[in-house]
Amino acid sequence: MGTKEKAFFGRLLSFFPLDLDSSPRLSRAENPALADAEALLKDSLREHNLDLAGWVRLHLAEGEALRSTRSGWRLTLEGDSADRLLQVLNGLRVGAWSMLGCPEKIDDESLSERPGDVPLFAIMTLAGQFEMVLLHALNNSTSPGPEPESSEQA
Template identity: 35%
Template sequence: MKFLRAIKSGHVFQLGQHEKHLLLETIKLYPLVPATHHRLSKGGEVPQADENQRLLEDALAEQRQENRRLVLLMLDEPQRFRETKSGFELKLTPAQVEWLLQVLNDVRVGSWLMLGEPESGEEPKITKQNARHLLALELCGLFQSVLLAALGMNESSKWLGD
């Protein structure tokens, strides 16, 4: 995936046939972070904590299923991907770029959780069950970096811990 240009209505990206397939299959993993991962409180006493936590989880699950449906519908719109000699051009508004970043981040974090939350530089233990999550983790990072570059956010040495 490559950022081609900014246009009045947003951004244009170039994807090969295989990249388009990988992007769509990766997005289909959404939502991947379990609703139980989000906590109502990180420590303090909360009245009716269990009931309120359950309500939060239910609301998140419902919202995320609707987000999944809508993002897949958006990417399935006939004008979304324009076929070119080298693959496809993908046009997104700034709001759609932000939305796609959120979806990809959920898949990336969820994949990291499925891999056992490996520390930076640590090789996760790969099994038949979690191999696709390693691929999803890496693909999300790639797609996110291109989308962020389109928004003018380049990689920072601070992100690398330097």
């Protein structure tokens, strides 16, 4: 990525996590018996997101995953790092969408009516762009699975 892209990327990651104190539901059915389990889910997701935020700080913001090359900056992800980064980027995208009120769609008209939504919309869009690039890279790097043994029925 270029220098400007790298700056956007770093700034974007600094917003994670956006929705740390959301109240997740375990079921769509009203069930007071699930209150304890939903409290556990909330704690578990909070811990998971803080863990991811720590990983971002350690490996992406301050680490050596981003290295300078002759043409710009190269992001190198090893092990399950790509999966973690996907979770972070998607967390930013969904978190921003959630803070915008979970709209079905966002257009110029709605943004001009509520200019305060623009920063969240920018986070949602930028995170989506980086997410798509990463998904594309992952799809292209995945080795094909084993060939089917035979297309004929025994």
